[in-house]
Amino acid sequence: MQQEAEKQRLFLHQEFVTLFHPQQKVYLTDTNTENKYGLILSAQPDLSPNTIFILEKYCPPFSMFKTPNYHNTPIIQGDLLRIKSFCSNYYVTSIPDAQSPVTKQGLMVLAKQNEVKYNGGEQVFVLQKISNESPYMRLVNTETGCALHTHSSKLKEVGNNNEVTGYKNRDDNDAWNIEWISKEMREGIHQQEVTEPLPRKCQTIRSSDSVIIRNGLTGGALHSHSAHYKYGTKEQEVTWKIQPRDLNDWWVIYKMKNLSQGSGESSQFIENNSLVSFLHVQTKQMLTHSSGCKVKNGDYLQVCCSKKSNEEFKIELIDIDEKSNNLTTEKPFRIVHIPTQQYLAALERPSSQSTFQGEMVLASKFDWNAVWFIEYVDSIYA
Known part of the structure; x- marks a missing residue:
């Protein structure tokens, strides 16, 4: 019954997760290897601390408005997210007008928060369902329109891991299964499980x-x-x-x-x-x-x-x-x-x-x- 309840629970703000790619059977991975823009992002078949990421529900800032407190708030389709690496605390970032090294698709890296100073959306993704019938999600960058993507092409400089890119078109290689980390992995990084998610904080809209x-x-x-x-x-x-x-x-x-x-x-x-x-x-x-x-x-x-x-x-x-x-x-x-x-x-x-x-x-x-x-x-x- 506990496992069934966990499957039904929504992901929360600051949830610790892995992003599994069902087509290639690999996990999104922080390589901890530097490049021009930050750290190289890849995908590997095995779980490790480098495959743990943190989902952060996000609201674009606006002057005179406070940043919302999303503590333990459920995340749903259509929400804006930032994706932070547990190991480096760097964020998944889509670099405008830059190409990936192997396939020359869009470039996805890990970069420090707000280090890439363009228009503000390079580290923000909108959560989309692949289809009504699919359990998998697509993560599309709000600045470049590129989906987080991987494929069979390899990165020789980081242990022959799969290349991770940003992809303008849409196909099955955009599909990710967002999974809670296991109890053992959670205990290994001293992360407590949230047992009672808080309701989404809502303000009623009125005429005018x-x-x-x-x-x-x-x-x-x-x-x-x-x-x-x-x-x-x-x-x-x-x-x-x-x-x-x-x-x-x-x-x-x-x-x-x-x-x-x-x-x-x-x-x-x-x-x-x-x-x-x-x-x-x-x-x-x-x-x-x-x-x-x-x-x-x-x-x-x-x-x-x-x-x-x-x-x-x-x-x-x-x-x-x-x-x-x-x-x-x-x-x-x-x-x-x-x-x-x-x-x-x-x-x-x-x-x-x-x-x-x-x-x-x-x-x-x-x-x-x-x-x-x-x-x-x-x-x-x-």
């Missing part, structure tokens, strides 16, 4: 709250700015943006009232199936879709901002709590555009020629690219 909304697939924030599309409606562009977060990531969420609602405090809560609208804080324009207008590729409906619109969207919670059906931070949800009945979704491709940020669309089918989380909330009720 300002929020940063993060996509569950890309880890990017819903974003807009003064630039306009050069095609279609030529309205204000809406994108998703990687780190760092900025003022153009903030939206005010308004609940659309109906006749059955009262006037008390609870009527302000954003609930499952609430009808809402989104105002972009910096430009004072509303999130919308111009009827029938498609993106440049012609395969999806375009998302834009306009001052003329008071467009309605519906909030669909994915995991509805028996105690509460309110929208909160840490709770995944979908955003449905009422007139088209399509889902707000982020694509892993550039938006338009105006910004080259990620493309936002309305999609008829939902996947994890149509799943969202409230990352920050600035509430008028606080």
Whole structure:
């Protein structure tokens, strides 16, 4: 019964784990061997202290907001993570515009925290499921879009271990099985097991709250700015943006009232199936879709901002709590555009020629690219 309970338990912030690669039958490994960027990352068939890593749930920093306390907090699909080596305390890092030594794919190394000073996301990964049917996970870097990847090619300089890379495309070699370390290994490194995980710390979202909304697939924030599309409606562009977060990531969420609602405090809560609208804080324009207008590729409906619109969207919670059906931070949800009945979704491709940020669309089918989380909330009720 104890083993069954452990299998059902979610991974926690600062959990000690190994990352096993089912295709190659190897474990992610800290080689403790230096290269230009830090330490070489590889994969080996045998367990050792060098195959132990620590998962850290992560929230991009924003001025005036405290870093959340994630002590013993469960980690779920769509969360942002940093992956720290137990042996070196260095972090798995995707190096932009650098190639791996053997296959010339993207370069993954271990580097000191924040040592790689580019845009902030090189050491941050979004946790993705390979598929609904698969138990395996994919770890995609939020800065480069490269998945943590290994294959049969060997690194001669580190004991003929498998090369570990960052891979832009997606295949079975992106799949990792994240496993708890054994009781024996835990005792060997004097690490206590957590017996009672704490609930995810949630803040209820209300009408007129300002929020940063993060996509569950890309880890990017819903974003807009003064630039306009050069095609279609030529309205204000809406994108998703990687780190760092900025003022153009903030939206005010308004609940659309109906006749059955009262006037008390609870009527302000954003609930499952609430009808809402989104105002972009910096430009004072509303999130919308111009009827029938498609993106440049012609395969999806375009998302834009306009001052003329008071467009309605519906909030669909994915995991509805028996105690509460309110929208909160840490709770995944979908955003449905009422007139088209399509889902707000982020694509892993550039938006338009105006910004080259990620493309936002309305999609008829939902996947994890149509799943969202409230990352920050600035509430008028606080």
